[in-house]
Amino acid sequence: ETGVTQTPRHLVMGMTNKKSLKCEQHLGHNAMYWYKQSAKKPLELMFVYSLEERVENNSVPSRFSPECPNSSHLFLHLHTLQPEDSALYLCASSQRVSETQYFGPGTRLLVL
Amino acid sequence: KQEVTQIPAALSVPEGENLVLNCSFTDSAIYNLQWFRQDPGKGLTSLLLIQSSQREQTSGRLNASLDKSSGRSTLYIAASQPGDSATYLCAVILSGGSNYKLTFGKGTLLTVNP
Numbered sequence: 001e002t003g004v005t006q007t008p009r010h011l012v013m014g015m016t017n018k019k020s021l022k023c024e025q026h027l028g029h030n031a032m033y034w035y036k037q038s039a040k041k042p043l044e045l046m047f048v049y050s051l052e053e054r055v056e057n058n059s060v061p062s063r064f065s066p067e068c069p070n071s072s073h074l075f076l077h078l079h080t081l082q083p084e085d086s087a088l089y090l091c092a093s094s095q096r097v098s099e100t101q102y103f104g105p106g107t108r109l110l111v112l
Numbered sequence: 113k114q115e116v117t118q119i120p121a122a123l124s125v126p127e128g129e130n131l132v133l134n135c136s137f138t139d140s141a142i143y144n145l146q147w148f149r150q151d152p153g154k155g156l157t158s159l160l161l162i163q164s165s166q167r168e169q170t171s172g173r174l175n176a177s178l179d180k181s182s183g184r185s186t187l188y189i190a191a192s193q194p195g196d197s198a199t200y201l202c203a204v205i206l207s208g209g210s211n212y213k214l215t216f217g218k219g220t221l222l223t224v225n226p
Contacts, residue, residue: 004155006155031212040218042216042217042218043201043203043214045214056212090155090156094212097212098143098144098212100146101146101158103155103156103157104155105154105155106153106154106155108153
């Protein structure tokens, strides 16, 4: 897990809270990704950054706001979430887009 | 829209058995196909990546094949072990502009019994 790290690993928040998920990659990669994994559904791509530029915003609600300050760090800012947003949020990175993606351990989010 | 289907959804086998996991995709214009492993509550580990021009890739006891024209891939696991128990996910990237977007199947939950 030292390649891509995510914090926190678990998060419980109320619908009025604001929180942020953090992802850091130590692989020297240039692309980073956020995915959502809900029970009994395939992984869904949320956001893609390449060289710190967002290249994909996959119809994600505005209550999820990504930030990529540099090629090693990626954040997902959360506000006024809904219970259906409870899921495992996975971060990944790759040397370039379309190459093998390396995943972090995920943040298990519960929205009450 | 690319759709990825994995069959079976769950599989239970005794230790030592050879097994095959199946993946099918609806759009054959893929850039590459990847197989991942996911342990409960954990992230994904990339197992094998097959480029669209390749027919198969091997790593240890794992062998993945790709038949683009029929939209199918298989993951063969030889001499299965209890440590192989996990969910196996297949994902494809389409050729063309969005060649970063992995489309995943729902996975096959594998249990290898000692």
